[in-house]
Amino acid sequence: MIQWRRGVVVEIRARWAGAVEYAVRLASGDVVRALGYVEVVGDLGPGTTVLLNTTALERxxxxxxxxxxxxxxxALPRPVDDVTAVRGHVVKARYTPSQTMVLGVDEQHSEHHAVLADADDLDGMPVVVADLHSALPAVLAGLRQAGPSLRVAYVMTDGGALPIDFSRTVAGLREAGWLEASVTVGQAFGGDLEAVNVHTGLLAARHVVGADVVVVSQGPGNLGTGTRWGFSGTSAGEAVNAAGTLGGRPVCSLRISEADPRERHRGVSHHSLTAYGRVSLVPADVPVPVLPGPLGARVLAQARELAAASGGRLDLHEVETDGLEDALRTSPVALRTMGRGYDDDRAGFLGAAVAGRYAARMQKV
Structure with missing residues (x-):
């Protein structure tokens, strides 16, 4: 179902990349936070009447x-005079009222089509795969600490938010120069490059962007149902398969927590155990942070069990965390995962950072 509301823009509260946060007054008199994408609805000013989808807000x-x-x-955006003249023909968010047409990096009208037409190899490029979008800045902190000159691209899958402009994290990382480019794949859209799927997204990151390392995760928002298989992060295992199939070197970033109230996410999350242990089918490296005390012992035991169950497909690597706290605190964007900051759940961010550190070391070998 969809909950529709009408309202009037009261003020602009924030803007980043192609997104604007408005304060909108509803007919009831309540003022709500509302997000508008400039390419979809235009850049709106106070006094503009808007139609809102408030389903997630009210839930x-x-x-x-x-x-x-x-x-x-x-106040509709100015229409394109001749939509048939638009070069791109890749439609994303397909068959929804907000479907949008983009120029895919891999389609025939793209200047990069010749490069990607027969591209089939990532040339051994490390590909760090993470479950949660919130792992991205932590992975990059580890990467930059070990390999500050490496060119890094981000491939965003469609397991979470579809518009990349929703992510303040990506906007901040691009502005700070921590990311060379972003590539949106599947139904996700709005990246520096658009690709049909994670395979061509990875190939574009390597052969068009010239990335030394790629980080792959879903966009902001992680759907979970408390069941073994019912979560959007299974796409992490599929991304590992794509990277390995294309001759990349998959690096599995473990989702770890010392503070999650749900037991299934304590230590190594069951999302990582399922995605890497059951969904991924190709050889991959699994960096494990060396953590102190009972938590460190638990994480290592879970990781060893994961590797043993894979029959040798997953290769564990214990990675020290010295110096990573300082690296994480240099992040140009806030470190937050599932509502918790770095000081609330250090293990979660260190688990992602060691994946970045390990990938940088792989590239330097």
Missing amino acids: GLGTGGLAIVVAAPD
Whole structure:
């Protein structure tokens, strides 16, 4: 179902990349936070009447807990005079009211089509795969600490948010120069490059961007149902398969927590155990952070069990964490995962950072 509301823009509260956060007053008099994408609804000013989708907001969801501006009926963006003249023909968010047409990096009208037409190899490039979008800045902190000159691209899959402009994290990392480029794949859209799937996204990152290392994760927002298989992070295992199939070197970033109230996510999350242990089918490296005390022992035991169950497919590497706290604190964007900051759940960010450190060392070998 969809919950529709009408409202009037009261003020602009924030803007980043192609997104704007508005304060919108509803007919009830309540003022809500509402997100508008400039390429979808235009750049709106105070006094503009808007149509909102408030479903996630009214359900009290976390990442999706905003009203979304669907349209400004009296202030529609200027239409394209001849849509047939638009070079791109890749449609994303397909068959939804907000479907958008983009120029795919791999399609015939792209200037990069010749490069990608027969591209089939990542040339041994390390590909760090993470379950949660919140791991991205931590992976990059580890990468930069070990290999500050490496060119890094981000491939965003469609397991979470579809518009990359939703992510303040990506906007901040691009602005700070921590990312060379972003590539949105599948139904996700809005990256520096658009690709049909994770395979061509990885190939574009290597052969068009010229990346030395790629990080892959879903966009902000992680769907989970508390069941073994019902979570969007299974896409991490599929990304490992794509990287390995294309001759890359997959690096599995473990989702770790010392503070999650749910037992299934304590130590190594069951999301990582399922995605890497059951969904991925190709050889991959699994960096394990060396953590102190009972938590460190638990994480190592879980990782060893994961590797043993893989029959030798997954190769464990214990990675020290010295110096990573300082590296993480240099992040140009906030470190937050599942509502917790670095000081609330250090293990989670260190687990991602060692994956970045390990990948950088692989590239330097």
